[in-house]
Amino acid sequence: MGESTLRDVAELAGVSPRTVSNVVNGYARVTDATRSKVEHAIAVLGYRPNVLARNLATGRSGQIVVVVPYLDTPYFAELLQTIIPTARKAGYNVLVDQTDGDRDHEVELIGRGPRRFLFDGMIISPLGLSQEDLSLRDPTLPLVVLGERPSDGTFDHVGIDDVAAATEAVRHLISIGRRRIAAIGDQPYPTGEAAQLRTRGFRAAHTAAGLPVDESLIISTTRFNRADGATAMAALLDRADPPDAVFCYSDLVASGAIHTALQRRLRVPEDIAVIGYDDIEDGRYGRPTISTISPDKKAIAQLAVERLIMRIGSTEPVLGVELRAAHRLIPRESTLRDVP
Amino acid sequence: MGESTLRDVAELAGVSPRTVSNVVNGYARVTDATRSKVEHAIAVLGYRPNVLARNLATGRSGQIVVVVPYLDTPYFAELLQTIIPTARKAGYNVLVDQTDGDRDHEVELIGRGPRRFLFDGMIISPLGLSQEDLSLRDPTLPLVVLGERPSDGTFDHVGIDDVAAATEAVRHLISIGRRRIAAIGDQPYPTGEAAQLRTRGFRAAHTAAGLPVDESLIISTTRFNRADGATAMAALLDRADPPDAVFCYSDLVASGAIHTALQRRLRVPEDIAVIGYDDIEDGRYGRPTISTISPDKKAIAQLAVERLIMRIGSTEPVLGVELRAAHRLIPRESTLRDVP
DNA sequence: ATAGTCCTTTGCAGCGCTGCAATGTAACCT
DNA sequence: AGGTTACATTGCAGCGCTGCAAAGGACTAT
Structure with missing residues (x-):
């Protein structure tokens, strides 16, 4: 009673493994009869696709990483709260990393280390990175930068004015x-x-x-x-x-x-x-x-995720863009004695 | 100038792919001569191991997931701040998930879905899970629970008294x-x-x-x-x-x-x-x-990570344990007019 | 010199899945 | 009826790595 594989399902359903794969991935051109045979076999065996194998075969991890300097800074925590569900909805898992604003740590993350394989793209709020550091990065890494770091045209930048x-x-x-x-x-x-x-x-x-x-x-x-x-x-x-x-x-x-x-x-x-x-x-x-x-933190988070996923999906290089979210002044008691 | 593989390195260094693998993984019994040949080839080709392939071959992802109800709650943010570097030091990446305290979401995460392959273990701070829900979980999932949810003996529990x-x-x-x-x-x-x-x-x-x-x-x-x-x-x-x-x-x-x-x-x-x-x-x-x-949040975080990694590494079932971190009373102005 | 020991290095097979292109079959047209 | 089109299904090969166990080589002991 170990884990069952695509092949096991195929055997039980009397179809080829490739067809099972098609069903699992929602490929349109499968007859209803075949589909239900396969689905039945899946249910019987309690089959679940092995994401690790899929990752290797497709060369994608289905993960994005969000890099912030400090996680306990409420601003970033609030951003993450929107980033994570937005990414999840698009089928991506979110890795989180924290750099303490350390330049070397940030450089390592955007560079071409082995961890690169673990994420399809990155949203980073850099603190220690200089403009040159940013261009040292792995050029294959889809990147969206938060905060203020004008784009060099190869990545996107999301912030307010x-x-x-x-x-x-x-x-x-x-x-x-x-x-x-x-x-x-x-x-x-x-x-x-x-x-x-x-x-x-x-x-x-x-x-x-x-x-x-x-x-x-x-x-x-x-x-x-x-x-x-x-x-x-x-x-x-x-x-x-x-x-x-x-x-x-x-x-x-x-x-x-x-x-x-x-x-x-x-x-x-x-x-x-x-x-x-x-x-x-x-x-x-x-x-x-x-x-x-x-x-508008929700807008910032959503823009960043959407843009990143667009970048990941695109085969040709995408021109870097500056995206501006809205902001507004909220007067409270620290400037006005009596606020509603 | 694409990505080079273990095989490429082996060819250039004049050894077998398996030997390159041994060098990369720090296997002890490699002669210095061989090691340096291989390391040189690695440097020349800019080789980096493909973590996705390694994951498939070993059946491990090298990731743990931390599941909290709300990320913008400072308590959890502060915990994560210690959990992440602790896990990183032990070679694990950290995925973060947020459930909004939703029972169904929590049940799904501890259940046997396809995402299970993405992490080797889980640290969860449940809100909506009942005691029975917890036993519905994927029994192969190494689990450490934070907060108050007495262990049923199959997972660990970290908290204060x-x-x-x-x-x-x-x-x-x-x-x-x-x-x-x-x-x-x-x-x-x-x-x-x-x-x-x-x-x-x-x-x-x-x-x-x-x-x-x-x-x-x-x-x-x-x-x-x-x-x-x-x-x-x-x-x-x-x-x-x-x-x-x-x-x-x-x-x-x-x-x-x-x-x-x-x-x-x-x-x-x-x-x-x-x-x-x-x-x-x-x-x-x-x-x-x-x-x-x-x-003692640092202690809680470290205990949780260490214990989880121990669980992941162990082949036989580990008995669930209650781990107590220290706590102390800190009087401040909201109870004492004048505090140092 | 020969057998035995030890340690480095290797070959094989396969983890479970998907991309691609081709196969086979049914439905359509003239 | 013969030829074409359309589409569901399939086979093959391989993503890049590691586990296992065996092979090879150097060295020691007798």
Whole structure:
């Protein structure tokens, strides 16, 4: 009573193994009589196709891998929550990998190692990869990149319009009367493009409003987490001339920043307004709730998966494309005292 | 310039394919001379072993799957963060699946479907599975179960001592002078064992302190999320005789509960103390910070992976075992006004 | 010198499936 | 009736690797 094979089913049904394969794969041109004979045999034997054998024969694994820097970052967890069912619906299993933002790890994953055979395509949110690193990749790997890493034309890129979104966030702070606005999260080095786009939006909003930018209010951080936000906020508040508002490059940063402000008995938003980015669930439940830029995460996840699967299915090279999902500003208590 | 195979390497190195295989797999009895010839050929051809072919030949996939109800629940995300690298170190890739707590989905995963071939073992945190469902599973599937689902002897179970932990949490509330203590998160139905253990601890602490249990203060919820916590807290506060403390069955529930309390201008912990469960990162940054039961998540993850891999490697059936990780009480601001 | 021992290397067969192209058969046309 | 078309079904070969057991070669002991 071991596992039965295609051949066993064929024998019992009195057809060739190839016909069984046709039935199993839903090949259209099988007569109903044959089909039901085969299906009956399948049921009797409890047959299930051996995916491993199919993989070898077809050269495909039916798996895609999603690579994120940190799994415990709610933003990525929320993305995965849509990516996985979307991929499943299309018949793909999802492998998950975590790089800790480590460049070498990321390079290894996109390179031509043996693991390449395990997935038909990859969705990656790179942190440590430089633009050149990306072109070092296995050229046969269908790739969709999340976050900010302009495409070199051989892969797709899905994200929101970061400059516009950042501009809106800062414009919102200006609109509620703030004039000394800080930014937490800049990353002024080659792999920090995503952060730099937000900084660009930060400047653009100032320019549009005719306000000067105080460069010393732009604080760099290595990551986008709570601890970074808490530390940066402490530095800002230690100044003789602290800001009256802060634009944080993620909701986690905002959460850490607010934590520090409240610890110092400051009122948010009265003494200092804070806006974040990502719209993670925590931000809706904290005290105060966190105003934020809400990217359409479902759209991002679905676009990424669909596009990747299209790439996998295509025989000729597909031109790399920039896909923009929508975003919107959601004001909450951290910038407006009373929100519905 | 396609992919080269074991055979190509063998030809170039002037040895048999089997020898190349031996080198690639680190088989000990290969002379240094042969080994270096082969390694050179591998380098020249840029050969990488085809994992798909290896999988078919060995009948193993080298993958394990981790099945959780919700990926965006920080507790699971934090677990995965340890599970993945631990498995990777042992040479396994990790597939992730999400069930939304849906029983049918869970049953399908542990059953004998074709996907079975894709993983050598499974770590599952079931929500909808009843005890009988668990025995319906594919008996050849090495299985480790997280959360509370006593083993039937054919799989392992990793968790903390929930009754003891819950007892400690409630004892802590009693120790700070609270007498009307509510519980949010009971699940008084067959699949709610995990919750019921906490309820048992809740009662035990009362008994030990010689306090009566007000049954009407035990609130059931279907999930353990923020929304549930917020709703349940609202119901408690609407009572004529609201509680002075609440034991929440997860930190998310606590977060939602605190949110509701603060909205109603109550002070936490002065007016109502709250303690959670899980020790997720949010709880350390909210306002107030959330007192909690902190399970040793790293230990849970590592135990689960190690045990699973042991099971996979073993030829004879392994007796199911209950593995207990440590936990500890962490008092924070939601129960003590001033914490270091 | 011959037999025995040990260790490296090899050949064979097959894991279970699918791609391809061909076979056989039934239905159609003139 | 003969020839053609259409389509269900099949056979072959092979995806690239490993398990097994045996072959071959070097070396030791007598």
